[in-house]
Amino acid sequence: MDFYLGTIFPFAGSFAPVNTQQCLGQAVNTQQYQALWAVTAGAFGGGQSSPTFNLPDLRGRVMVGTGSSPYTSTTLNPGNSGGTQFTTINGSNLPAHTHAASFQSGSVPFNATVTVPLNPAVGTSNSPSAIPAVLGGQLLTEPGLGVTLDGPFIPASSLPTPPTGSSLTGALSTQGTVSGGPTGASIAVSAGGGATGPTPLNNLQPYQSLFFFIFMLGYFPSRD
Template structure:
């Protein structure tokens, strides 16, 4: 089978070892002197110093992705590594949202004053009925006002007879607004479902000819 495959071909296998003329893709370094044909194709794209050794691809826990840049996608060059199986959310990539704020009042004080004015007529009145009128100077003597009051009420004085003004000043409230913290800052998995196999790279085989 190897004679029909190109040197540098990567294959997934359902076994735990690398067959002859292959290397498991574990990112290990291989002496250039032992695999000159493979090195001439791969170079140091997957590691190594390019003088004594060169690196194999490392597909442990990684998925292979095509090189180049697809429409609307990132650009990848040969041997590049990217991505992480876990991620932590930060303020920059969280959706815009609100938190409930609670104000805790620890003290309050204020100055309150109430001014009331009873309006009366400063001269003689012209009615003997209290309802709808103001207090005034009586037009007759003491006998004219006998039984002028009652211990029960069945009518109201004129709505403008008494005017009251309440003022609230120097209001002071002590306290603070608290926004509670939540969350544990734990990283979470963003890995797709996977099943592990053994990836090997072919060192022997047909040497590819450039078109």
């Protein structure tokens, strides 16, 4: 069969048709295939000054048209190749975005430890005094502290006089409340923020592999 030399075609057979070679990117002799070199002009490697030139390499590749692409703003010349089978996503590929967040009010239990200084003077009463009990500038009976004074109380002069500078330390268990109405907010994530997985993504579309051959001999195409 005769075709224009340089024609590439897929073939479902398991052998090379006459006057063809498989497109494996291999080097062929320039003098032996001068007409084919004149057609390809060494676009795939090698040239007239070299003893060899290369055929197209279509192993695991798809063919695309040459010229300026209106879709990618890329100019492709004969013999150009590109693309990658796997792509790893990194932080710079992540766009800026925001997440809404809401917060609710509620009660929070907590424990407090207090230290009460002791006066070395002897007690004179079995009942709490009408004078307010003050600790750290706040009334011990202040409702916000959650503390109340209740008997029974130690009778007057029933204990020895404590040394000057003594104090009474104990644990006070109470419950406080963190109050506030429900509210909302937006958390902004800048471009490039976040983490990505280490596994590369496979870029291959569904495919079916065939042999691709090029005519090494045949009709020399006339220029249009």
